[in-house]
Amino acid sequence: MHELLDRCVSQLRLARLIEALSRFGAREDGGVDRQAMGEADIAAREFLVDRAAALGCTAMLDESGNLFLRRAGVAASAAAAPARPAPSSSIDAVAPPLTGLAPAVATGSHVDSQPAGGRLDGAWGICAGLEAIAALNEAGIVTRDPIEVIVWANEEGCRFAPGSLGAQAFVEPARLPALLDARDRDGVRYGDCVAALHRRMPLPPRAPGSGLKLFIEAHIEQGPVLEQREVPIGIVSGVQGVRWLRIAAQGQAAHAGTTPLAFRRDAMRACVELMQRLYGHAEQVPQLRLTVGSIDVAPGSINTVPGDAAFTLDLRHADAAQLDACERLVGEYCSSSRHGCRMTVERLMALPTTRFDAGLQQSLRASASELGLPTLDMLSGAFHDALHVARLCPTAMLFVPSRDGLSHNPAEHTDIELLHAGTRVLAQTLLRLAGTA
Amino acid sequence: MHELLDRCVSQLRLARLIEALSRFGAREDGGVDRQAMGEADIAAREFLVDRAAALGCTAMLDESGNLFLRRAGVAASAAAAPARPAPSSSIDAVAPPLTGLAPAVATGSHVDSQPAGGRLDGAWGICAGLEAIAALNEAGIVTRDPIEVIVWANEEGCRFAPGSLGAQAFVEPARLPALLDARDRDGVRYGDCVAALHRRMPLPPRAPGSGLKLFIEAHIEQGPVLEQREVPIGIVSGVQGVRWLRIAAQGQAAHAGTTPLAFRRDAMRACVELMQRLYGHAEQVPQLRLTVGSIDVAPGSINTVPGDAAFTLDLRHADAAQLDACERLVGEYCSSSRHGCRMTVERLMALPTTRFDAGLQQSLRASASELGLPTLDMLSGAFHDALHVARLCPTAMLFVPSRDGLSHNPAEHTDIELLHAGTRVLAQTLLRLAGTA
Numbered sequence: 001m002h003e004l005l006d007r008c009v010s011q012l013r014l015a016r017l018i019e020a021l022s023r024f025g026a027r028e029d030g031g032v033d034r035q036a037m038g039e040a041d042i043a044a045r046e047f048l049v050d051r052a053a054a055l056g057c058t059a060m061l062d063e064s065g066n067l068f069l070r071r072a073g074v075a076a077s078a079a080a081a082p083a084r085p086a087p088s089s090s091i092d093a094v095a096p097p098l099t100g101l102a103p104a105v106a107t108g109s110h111v112d113s114q115p116a117g118g119r120l121d122g123a124w125g126i127c128a129g130l131e132a133i134a135a136l137n138e139a140g141i142v143t144r145d146p147i148e149v150i151v152w153a154n155e156e157g158c159r160f161a162p163g164s165l166g167a168q169a170f171v172e173p174a175r176l177p178a179l180l181d182a183r184d185r186d187g188v189r190y191g192d193c194v195a196a197l198h199r200r201m202p203l204p205p206r207a208p209g210s211g212l213k214l215f216i217e218a219h220i221e222q223g224p225v226l227e228q229r230e231v232p233i234g235i236v237s238g239v240q241g242v243r244w245l246r247i248a249a250q251g252q253a254a255h256a257g258t259t260p261l262a263f264r265r266d267a268m269r270a271c272v273e274l275m276q277r278l279y280g281h282a283e284q285v286p287q288l289r290l291t292v293g294s295i296d297v298a299p300g301s302i303n304t305v306p307g308d309a310a311f312t313l314d315l316r317h318a319d320a321a322q323l324d325a326c327e328r329l330v331g332e333y334c335s336s337s338r339h340g341c342r343m344t345v346e347r348l349m350a351l352p353t354t355r356f357d358a359g360l361q362q363s364l365r366a367s368a369s370e371l372g373l374p375t376l377d378m379l380s381g382a383f384h385d386a387l388h389v390a391r392l393c394p395t396a397m398l399f400v401p402s403r404d405g406l407s408h409n410p411a412e413h414t415d416i417e418l419l420h421a422g423t424r425v426l427a428q429t430l431l432r433l434a435g436t437a
Numbered sequence: 438m439h440e441l442l443d444r445c446v447s448q449l450r451l452a453r454l455i456e457a458l459s460r461f462g463a464r465e466d467g468g469v470d471r472q473a474m475g476e477a478d479i480a481a482r483e484f485l486v487d488r489a490a491a492l493g494c495t496a497m498l499d500e501s502g503n504l505f506l507r508r509a510g511v512a513a514s515a516a517a518a519p520a521r522p523a524p525s526s527s528i529d530a531v532a533p534p535l536t537g538l539a540p541a542v543a544t545g546s547h548v549d550s551q552p553a554g555g556r557l558d559g560a561w562g563i564c565a566g567l568e569a570i571a572a573l574n575e576a577g578i579v580t581r582d583p584i585e586v587i588v589w590a591n592e593e594g595c596r597f598a599p600g601s602l603g604a605q606a607f608v609e610p611a612r613l614p615a616l617l618d619a620r621d622r623d624g625v626r627y628g629d630c631v632a633a634l635h636r637r638m639p640l641p642p643r644a645p646g647s648g649l650k651l652f653i654e655a656h657i658e659q660g661p662v663l664e665q666r667e668v669p670i671g672i673v674s675g676v677q678g679v680r681w682l683r684i685a686a687q688g689q690a691a692h693a694g695t696t697p698l699a700f701r702r703d704a705m706r707a708c709v710e711l712m713q714r715l716y717g718h719a720e721q722v723p724q725l726r727l728t729v730g731s732i733d734v735a736p737g738s739i740n741t742v743p744g745d746a747a748f749t750l751d752l753r754h755a756d757a758a759q760l761d762a763c764e765r766l767v768g769e770y771c772s773s774s775r776h777g778c779r780m781t782v783e784r785l786m787a788l789p790t791t792r793f794d795a796g797l798q799q800s801l802r803a804s805a806s807e808l809g810l811p812t813l814d815m816l817s818g819a820f821h822d823a824l825h826v827a828r829l830c831p832t833a834m835l836f837v838p839s840r841d842g843l844s845h846n847p848a849e850h851t852d853i854e855l856l857h858a859g860t861r862v863l864a865q866t867l868l869r870l871a872g873t874a
Binding site for chain 2: 224225242244256257260268269288289292304305312383
């Protein structure tokens with residue numbers, strides 16, 4: 001442990017930065033509404049560029065809107081990003097991105113939010129990274145490798161789909177044109193927002209996939225496990241596999257008063273029976289997370305037997321075999337007519353379990369241990385930018401507890417002492433990995 | 438049986454009248470969209486007044502928009518409605534309704550429809566009544582009592598709530614002011630529509646509750662029972678009791694990926710468990726009709742555990758004790774926390790079983806028997822105007838089969854031979870009850 005660095009990680013400065021960032025898109029209820037590429041999101045980025053500049057960092061912006069705030073290292077000082085601005089006329093006229101950037105020890109997360117989001121989801125990871133840099137500065141430490149705080153674009157996915165659009169485009173540039181074509185509900189094109197962002201923030205460009213040695217994302221847990229176990233630091237071993245299904249029953253609408261049960265083809269009933277079986281199955285499988293989050297029923301009238309019903313199923317488990325078993329149960333139920341209804345299953349998404357880099361997990365664990373902070377190895381149930389970055393370079397994640405497990409909610413909260421603890425672990429780990437000059 | 442009258446009930450004339458009426462609000466798919474007090478509904482009434490006049494009938498209109506088409510009887514000829522028109526300037530200026538009307542042997546139903554309705558729901562009952570009058574005329578029969586065909590207003594309730602507004606106002610005039618205040622989705626007031634109707638159709642007024650000796654409604658079954666049993670005529674003994682409940686679960690929204698099952702307060706799960714119990718219970722209770730027709734889930738996102746869910750329950754049975762038992766099952770489930778959710782039950786409506794007049798049922802049965810038509814005694818599962826009129830005077834209903842049990846659907850259909858059979862039973866019964874001069 002670097003004791004001087006640890007003493008320089010300031011709880012007060014961290015709290016003030018979180019507070020300052022939360023003013024962008026602030027809601028009256030204490031939460032934030034900072035949807036991707038909206039004015040609050042862009043203003044928050046401008047604020048972060050200024051804050052990083054004050055810490056001696058340079059900024060870069062890539063073609064999908066990711067923002068990179070870089071503290072130079074010794075090994076990289078010759079290749080650090082210059083102050084040359086990108087042309088402001090058009091995204092197409094941007095100068096070729098710089099190559100040969102020294103690979104950075106990177107951290108970061110996102111600052112976009114849900115419409116009724118909290119002030120910590122994503123934002124804390126950005127603030128923790130900048131506080132780590134501030135502490136390194138205060139301690140007078142020069143690192144071998146550059147250190148970077150990355151503000152990934154459009155993580156939430158609530159305005160433009162998919163979520164983690166920026167991280168996905170950075171990792172897989174072949175998908176960039178399709179991703180830039182994403183549109184919000186009003187028909188606004190994501191690529192046009194990025195072009196406007198470049199005109200407003202004329203920063204040097206960054207080539208996709210370039211300049212990263214490794215990535216560590218600090219994030220609130222967004223679940224109840226750390227709080228329940230009273231452990232301050234989660235070492236995230238990976239992200240559990242996910243399957244999204246849509247299950248539909250097609251029967252026949254009928255009058256609720258005139259149609260005896262034996263004559264019905266009740267789509268609601270066919271769906272409810274399957275749901276009940278699934279809930280029962282989930283009780284038998286440890287760690288399985290099974291959610292029926294939405295259901296559509298037509299015609300949806302109190303006195304009409306539903307002719308159509310369809311519900312979504314979100315399945316998560318670290319073991320693909322358990323997800324397979326659950327899908328088999330659904331498939332078996334839907335393979336024959338149920339209560340006179342034709343059943344169909346559509347798989348909307350399937351993501352395998354991601355395992356984070358074991359060495360980076362060990363580095364995080366070692367830092368926490370040296371600081372006397374207990375840790376818990378855990379899987380992430382939520383998606384994060386790190387899930388995608390893991391395909392590009394060694395990646396890991398660090399969690400701090402979420403009060404009541406709440407997130408995507410203005411009431412989202414983590415005590416500042418815990419946010420400070422997580423930031424201390426992050427700072428030590430970044431230094432450990434970036435090395436001293 | 439009056440053989441001459443029976444020979445005069447014309448299948449062809451009936452078919453042409455049904456066809457002519459179906460042109461008002463005709464949909465391209467063969468159904469009708471003739472919502473209450475819309476142009477198609479009003480034009481259909483004008484057509485019926487003309488048709489009735491051609492048959493020698495006089496017309497009256499009451500304060501809630503019910504239309505009365507009267508064929509004079511001997512006993513009533515002195516008091517038959519005069520041709521004096523109502524003032525056309527304002528509903529408020531309508532002359533006092535005539536009193537002392539001879540009580541009519543009445544039949545009828547409604548001509549308003551669902552937005553995607555069929556051409557027979559309600560309309561057949563009106564056409565059958567007018568065809569009975571045409572047959573009486575052709576047979577040269579003068580009855581002792583007047584015979585009336587009543588076009589009840591706003592039966593469907595899809596534009597203005599409640600359904601059977603006109604019949605309810607006629608039976609219970611104290612409710613008239615409140616009922617006239619009903620508004621559609623665009624804020625249009627029902628009472629204003631009635632006032633406009635009076636200006637357009639300046640007919641003599643009719644006092645609420647006046648001039649009825651008895652009422653027999655002919656209607657399609659709107660269910661599958663007669664078709665399945667291959668019986669042409671249903672003698673309706675009453676309308677089964679109904680309870681409408683709204684059951685809500687309040688838990689807490691949570692992230693589907695980060696929240697282990699044990700920590701969840703899943704409102705969807707709490708509702709599904711109860712629904713499954715209810716479906717199981719319904720299997721054990723003969724004749725119970727139990728429908729979950731609609732459900733609302735919030736926030737309704739594929740990857741969020743629902744924090745709120747609420748569903749409607751429609752329960753019908755002839756025996757109130759069975760409805761009570763079902764409500765007890767719901768109450769018991771909702772009396773404690775389920776899956777961490779607070780459960781609440783709201784009773785939206787409760788209607789007791791209505792029993793129709795035994796003598797009138799016997800008259801219908803006797804007419805069918807004389808015509809060699811098999812009958813089935815049955816309860817109505819649906820609501821009808823007759824349900825309300827039964828509080829005012831002896832009332833009964835006659836059903837004919839519905840193909841596939843379909844109704845409230847453009848595909849609603851009954852073979853003309855069956856519609857003709859039902860009309861023959863109605864004509865004989867009206868004559869039997871009105872008596873010959």
